[in-house]
Amino acid sequence: MSHKTRKDYEEEVRSWGFHHVFTWTDGPNAHYKPHSHAGLTTHLIITGQLTITYPKDPKPEKKTYTVGDRIDVEANRVHEVWVGSEGCTYVIGE
Numbered sequence: 001m002s003h004k005t006r007k008d009y010e011e012e013v014r015s016w017g018f019h020h021v022f023t024w025t026d027g028p029n030a031h032y033k034p035h036s037h038a039g040l041t042t043h044l045i046i047t048g049q050l051t052i053t054y055p056k057d058p059k060p061e062k063k064t065y066t067v068g069d070r071i072d073v074e075a076n077r078v079h080e081v082w083v084g085s086e087g088c089t090y091v092i093g094e
Helices: 008-016
Strands: 021-027 031-035 041-053 065-066 070-073 077-094
Touching: 008 021, 008 041, 008 065, 021 041
Parallel strands: none
Antiparallel strands: 021 077, 031 077, 041 065, 041 070, 041 077
C-alpha cells in the first residue's frame, strides 16, 4: 500500500500542468450518464476502480481503470462512467 497522502497525489496532478485540482470520492456503483467537459480533464485513481466508455466513438468500448491509473478525457469528448462496487476516490485535474 502506498504511503502517499491526498496532498501528495494532488501535487502530482498539479505537476502535470493542471491548475484546478481536487480529490473526489464516489460511492459504490455510482453512474455518470454521458456528458462532456469544456476543457481537458485528468483523473488519477487512488482507491477503487472505474469503467469508462466514449459512446459517440465509432466503436465504443468500456475500459476499467484501477489504483494508480491516469485517465485523460479530451475537451468536449462525451464519456460515460461506472464506479466499481467498492466506490472510487480519485484526484481530478482541470
